[in-house]
Amino acid sequence: MNLDVKKDCVGVEWKTVSETLKRVGMAFHEPELHRKAFEASHAKVFIYHAGQLIGFGRALSDDAYQAAVYDCAIVPEFQGKGIGKILMNNLLSQLSHCNVILYAAPGKEGFYQAHGFRKLKTGMALFQKSDLMKKHGITE
Numbered sequence: 356m357n358l359d360v361k362k363d364c365v366g367v368e369w370k371t372v373s374e375t376l377k378r379v380g381m382a383f384h385e386p387e388l389h390r391k392a393f394e395a396s397h398a399k400v401f402i403y404h405a406g407q408l409i410g411f412g413r414a415l416s417d418d419a420y421q422a423a424v425y426d427c428a429i430v431p432e433f434q435g436k437g438i439g440k441i442l443m444n445n446l447l448s449q450l451s452h453c454n455v456i457l458y459a460a461p462g463k464e465g466f467y468q469a470h471g472f473r474k475l476k477t478g479m480a481l482f483q484k485s486d487l488m489k490k491h492g493i494t495e
């Protein structure tokens with residue numbers, strides 16, 4: 356597969372980002388809000404196949420010692436082909452000097468464990484939509 360990996364937001368169709376997150380069952384927003392989030396992020400990765408955006412992810416970071424990964428998704432037709440691994444490797448290579456945290460979607464823990472992530476024993480989060488996060492199995 357001929358993949359193009361980009362680490363900036365130039366030319367990104369934010370509608371596709373929003374629609375992809377919706378398709379894979381993740382939280383999604385208006386395209387403009389995703390543009391704001393990705394552009395404000397320290398690290399971002401966009402993966403294209405034949406000019407089509409097929410995967411993306413981003414990380415917040417102080418670029419000193421802490422980082423947090425968000426919005427990692429591969430479009431359904433391209434899942435299970437090793438593209439998620441390429442995505443994470445490209446994201447983590449930009450964060451190699453940092454501790455990195457994330458919250459996995461239920462059932463996706465193994466994907467992150469393969470990249471060295473371990474479950475937190477005392478991880479806590481203050482979510483805007485706390486009832487929804489409980490319903491989705493993210494919090495207790």
Ligand SMILES: CC(C)(COP(=O)(O)OP(=O)(O)OC[C@H]1O[C@@H](n2cnc3c(N)ncnc32)[C@H](O)[C@@H]1OP(=O)(O)O)[C@@H](O)C(=O)NCCC(=O)NCCS
Nearest residue numbers: 379428429434435436437438439440459460462463465466
């Ligand atoms: C999770 C996701 C990013 C993985 O991307 P992908 O391209 O399907 O994964 P890959 O094909 O690169 O798989 C890489 C490795 O992770 C493993 N893996 C993938 N999904 C897994 C899962 N849910 N549980 C355990 N292992 C998993 C694969 O078996 C593969 O292992 P290998 O290297 O030993 O063969 C993708 O499936 C996705 O976008 N899912 C929907 C959105 C989502 O849940 N995102 C994560 C939010 S936290």
